[in-house]
Amino acid sequence: xxxxxxxxxxxxxxxxxxxxxxxxxxxxxxxxxxxxxxxxxxxxxxxxxxxxxxx
Numbered sequence: 206x207x208x209x210x211x212x213x214x215x216x217x218x219x220x221x222x223x224x225x226x227x228x229x230x231x232x233x234x235x236x237x238x239x240x241x242x243x244x245x246x247x248x249x250x251x252x253x254x255x256x257x258x259x260x
Contacts, residue, residue: 224255 218233224243240259248254 219230220233220236222229222231222236222241222243225245227245239257242258244256244258246254246256
């Protein structure tokens with residue numbers, strides 16, 4: 206998931222964000238690069254796809 210995880214934040218530079226009412230933990234550098242606006246969808250294989258809406 207490109208730097209995002211569902212584990213609890215364990216470092217000072219980790220940030221909790223909400224995407225479609227789903228909580229994610231992201232590194233601050235990841236959010237600086239991709240922003241904080243994402244969408245969730247499903248692929249044809251029913252895999253979750255996280256898409257940055259601003260970069």
